[in-house]
Amino acid sequence: MDDGSNGIQAKVKFGPSKLEIIGDGWFVKCAVTGENIYIEELRYWSVERQEAYKDAAAMWKRELELRNGNKDSTVIG
Numbered sequence: 001m002d003d004g005s006n007g008i009q010a011k012v013k014f015g016p017s018k019l020e021i022i023g024d025g026w027f028v029k030c031a032v033t034g035e036n037i038y039i040e041e042l043r044y045w046s047v048e049r050q051e052a053y054k055d056a057a058a059m060w061k062r063e064l065e066l067r068n069g070n071k072d073s074t075v076i077g
Contacts, residue, residue, distance in 0.1 A: 007036075012052070014045040032058040 011023025019042065027036040031051035044053040046062070053059040 009036075010039055012039075014047050014050050014052070016047055019045065028052040030054040030058055032062050 007026035008024065010021055010025030010028055012028055013020040013022050019039075021039065025039070027038050028042060029035070030037055030053055031046075031049070033054055035054050037052055037054050042052055044056060044059045045051060046053075046059070049062075051062065053062065
């Protein structure tokens with residue numbers, strides 16, 4: 001399966017309940033891991049920060065980093 005590495009990264013505007021693709025592409029990058037996330041598989045993002053996350057754990061890790069002033073944080077669970 002193509003991991004998106006040869007594809008085009010989409011430009012996306014994240015809204016409260018949906019996202020708007022403003023630049024055609026196949027994927028976005030996870031703000032925490034840097035991994036490609038196919039648009040059709042994207043379920044987690046921050047409207048405030050306009051960031052995408054590969055899963056709930058990555059989203060929570062980012063939240064903890066910001067709450068702790070970008071100090072190293074550990075996701076529990």
